[in-house]
Amino acid sequence: MPEKNTGKSAGVEKRPHRQLSIKDIARLARVSHPTVSRALQNSPLVNAQTAAKIRKIADEAGYRASAVARGLVTRRTRTIGLVVTTVADPFASEVVCGIEQTANDHGYSVFLADSNADPAREKKVVQAFAERRVDGIIVTSSRVGALYLPLLAEMMVPIVLVNDQHPGAFVHSVMIENLSGMRAIAAHLTKLGHRRIAYLGDRFGYQSDVERLAGYREALHEAGIDDVPELVVHGDGKPEAAMEAIEKLLALADPPTAVCCYNDMTALGAMRKIRMHGLHVPEDISVAGFDDLFFARYTQPPLTTIRQPMRRMGQLAMESLIKLMSGEESVAQIRVDAELIVRESTARARKQ
Amino acid sequence: MPEKNTGKSAGVEKRPHRQLSIKDIARLARVSHPTVSRALQNSPLVNAQTAAKIRKIADEAGYRASAVARGLVTRRTRTIGLVVTTVADPFASEVVCGIEQTANDHGYSVFLADSNADPAREKKVVQAFAERRVDGIIVTSSRVGALYLPLLAEMMVPIVLVNDQHPGAFVHSVMIENLSGMRAIAAHLTKLGHRRIAYLGDRFGYQSDVERLAGYREALHEAGIDDVPELVVHGDGKPEAAMEAIEKLLALADPPTAVCCYNDMTALGAMRKIRMHGLHVPEDISVAGFDDLFFARYTQPPLTTIRQPMRRMGQLAMESLIKLMSGEESVAQIRVDAELIVRESTARARKQ
DNA sequence: GTTTCGATCGTACACGTGTGCAATAGAGAG
DNA sequence: CTCTCTATTGCACACGTGTACGATCGAAAC
Structure with a gap:
């Protein structure tokens, strides 16, 4: 009775101590390897009892089918590439x-x-994805979305963008309602009696910045406030740049009584700089953010902001990609709603 | 003269429009596919001119070698699995x-x-890694490190842990000098004249918490301060739990004048709650963190903390893993130094 | 009894790449 | 001219899995 001895070769083992393959399981179960393959896929083509027996043996042996071999023959790896500007x-x-x-x-x-x-x-990693034969790609907050066009064509693989900064280039994307979100923030400020409201944006030209700026303007117009160009300044979405940018606002002869920041990171820098000037939020100046990052509720004072359902957006992007990878159609542009979260960084404007 | 026509089969194409393979390039270059393989690997076995020509053709055709096929024959995928409690x-x-x-x-x-x-x-993802045939694994901040032991044995793959919470179970890891780091913070506070210094920790029993608590105690002993059990409380490393935990300290008949927090997230919650009690940092109570996360310099007031070189730690872990995957030896326990960053959340103790 | 049919299972391939080995050709030595 | 050696290349396999197709067998239909 032959035991586990394969009788194949008596040669020395290579370093990575051979994982056991589907053929090993086939030998143990005294069936052919296709039968094992079918059994593990719950195929109806194999007898129920045999299948159960095979699954039991495979399980006890700790067998793990090789996804790489499967990917080779199936031509679908069940992997996706996720590129992000920075985690x-x-x-x-x-x-x-x-x-x-x-x-x-x-x-x-x-x-x-x-x-x-x-x-x-960015180009390098996408090439790596091509070699890995990923089934799809998600790109978040890319500054260089347009770069993907040729690579996309080359790879023949669906792509979904999250918060892309260059509109129109791609069909599938999920984004937040930037315009209505920022409009809600700005309207919140006008209702508190503010008239000199500034906008501290991201780099000029990025779609989300353009849309948020538009929302800010709409709210002001609705409140009968005219555009004041000197009240619109730009950072880069990070605290450092915000600290520089807000200097221009604070140096104004008639500084703003409130500032809408492009995002929470920007608000973080803004509030810091305001404090360094000896001013107080919200007594001297109201500050609002956008995103509702985890720290927003712990700043001093806690930050009024717009909540973006970030995980949900990731989920939607992935679900959309899964549809596309299955050959189904999917909604091209998914827009999720923004929610105003009022905390303590915004307050009624002081009587002038 | 035969063109691109392969003459293989006139069957209909499958959905995923066939990526071109090494054989396609071989046909274009009028050589065999092994020669292409060797040329692309810069093997000395192939004529320099032929190699150059092949590479040119492959490049112009936009050929990308399939990493999955290579992984199958090579038995090395050049992929690693990275599991993290949460990104x-x-x-x-x-x-x-x-x-x-x-x-x-x-x-x-x-x-x-x-x-x-x-x-x-956690178990599920590691099984997925096994099927993917990753060459190595990195686990960060695992609460369940011990769970990996059997899976590790099964996979026969090197593992490196970053900031593991269960000492000794694994050979290879990279961690920060918790003890000396927290000792530096606590010593900084004693030098500022504080005598009633609290410790607001992570869950009891985690290695990093144990070590930081030990550092705190050492510093106090050096300053001639006795242990006061009521000044040591535990959260879970996140702001919410910190807000609850610090209540116990603030409710004390003789509350602390300074508190060492397990990490910056904990400090964030602590500072918020202190403020909610109408107290001020650092005038009424000094607060110190640990990690130096990005927001530490933007809190109000900016947070005194210990800097952990987080990216560097990631780099060290990966470099260590690469060595192990190459069959080389690597330092078992890598410890990186902590650096005290004094900002404005700690101040001289008020005269009693 | 023969025929037919469905349920199971095995055989033979394919996926795209790497590599040992043999084959060939050309150069140099005798 | 013959032999040897080296440089270069092709042939034949292997990696581990999935799947079309044929083979077998038993039962049911005739």
């Missing part, structure tokens, strides 16, 4: 979290790549 | 960033998996 950003990491969870729930594994906003690196 | 944590995401960068620099791709601190999920 070390609270917004991105929440989105990544949502994507990873739903990918995992659907049997997909995700390759993570950090582009660091470096176009060369 | 949506500023500490973890910085580490992930460091790991991804250096992995990418060395030609490795990384599978990201979020365990959500759920043991079942």
Whole structure:
């Protein structure tokens, strides 16, 4: 009675101590390897009892089918590529979290790549994805979305963008309602009696910045306030740049009594600089953010902001991608609603 | 003269429009496919001119070698699995960033998996890694490190842990000098004249908490201060729990004049609650954190803390793993130094 | 008894790449 | 001219899985 001895070769083992393959299981179960394959896929083509027996043996042996071999023959790897400008950003990491969870729930594994906003690196990681034969790609907050067009064409793989900064280039994307969100914030401020309201934006030209700026303007117009160009300044979405940008506002002869920040990170820098000037939020100046990152409720004072359902957005992007990968159609542009969260960084304007 | 027509079969194409393979390039270059393989690997076995010509053709055709086919025959996928309790944590995401960068620099791709601190999920993702045939695994801040032992044995793959909470179970890890770090913070406070210094920790029993608590005690002993059990309380490393935990300290008949927090997230919650009690930092009570997350310099007041070189730690973990995957030895326990960053949340104790 | 049909299972391939080995050709030595 | 050696290339396999197709067998139909 032959035991586990295969009789194949007596040669020395290679370093990585041979994982056991489907053929090993076939030998143990005294069937052919296709039968094992079918049994593990719960195929109706195999006898129920045999299948159960095979599954039991495979399980006890700790057998794990090789996804790479399967991917080779199936031509579908059940992996997706996720490129993000940087994971070390609270917004991105929440989105990544949502994507990873739903990918995992659907049997997909995700390759993570950090582009660091470096176009060369971004191109490199997408090439890596091409070699890995990913089934789809998600890109979040890309500054260089247009770069993907040729690569996309080359890879023949669906792509979904989250909060892309260059409109129209891609069909599938999920974004927040930037305009109505920022309009809600600005309207909140006008209702508090503010008339000199500033906008501290991201880099000029990015779609989300354009849309939020538009929302800010709409709210002001509705309140009968005219545009004041000197009250619109730009940072880069991060605290450092915000600290510089807000200097221009504070140096004004008639400084604003409230400022709408492009996002919470910007608000963080703004509030810090305001404090360094000896001023107080919200007594001297109201500050509002956008995103509702985890720290928004812990700032001093807690930040009034717009909540973006970041994980949900990641989930939606992944679900959309899954549809596309299955050959189905999916909604091209998904827009999620923004929710105003009023905390203590905004207050009624002082009587002039 | 035969053109691109392969003459193989006139059957209809499958859906995913056949990527071109090494054989396509071979046909274009009028050589055999092994020659193409060797040319693209810069093998000395192939004529320099032929190699150059092949590479040119492959490049112009936009050919991308299939990493999955290569992985199958090579038995090395050049992928690693990265499991993290949650990416949506500023500490973890910085580490992930460091790991991804250096992995990418060395030609490795990384599978990201979020365990959500759920043991079942954690097991599931590691099984997925096994099927993907990853060459190595990195686990950050695992609460359940011990769970990996059997899976590790099964996979025969090197593992590196970052900031593991269960000492001794694994050989390879990279951690911060918790003890000396927290001792530096506490000593900083004693030098400012504080005598009633509290410790607001993570869950009891986690290694990093144990070590930081020990550092705190050492500093107090050096300053001739006795242990006061009521001044040591525990949260869970997040702001919410910190807000609850610090209540116990504030409710004391003789409340502390300074509190060492397990990390910056804890400090965030602590400062918020202190403010809600109408007290001021640092006038009424000094607060110190640990980690130096991005927001530490933007809190009000900016947070005194210990800087952890998070990206560097990720880099070190990845470099260590690369060594192990190459069969080399690597330092078992890597400890990186902590650096005290004094900002404005700590001040001289008021005269009693 | 033969025929037919469905249920099971095995055989033979394919996926795209890497690599040991043989084959060939050309150069140099004798 | 013959032999040897080296440089270069092709042939034949292997990696581990999925799947079309044929083979077998038993039962049911005739």
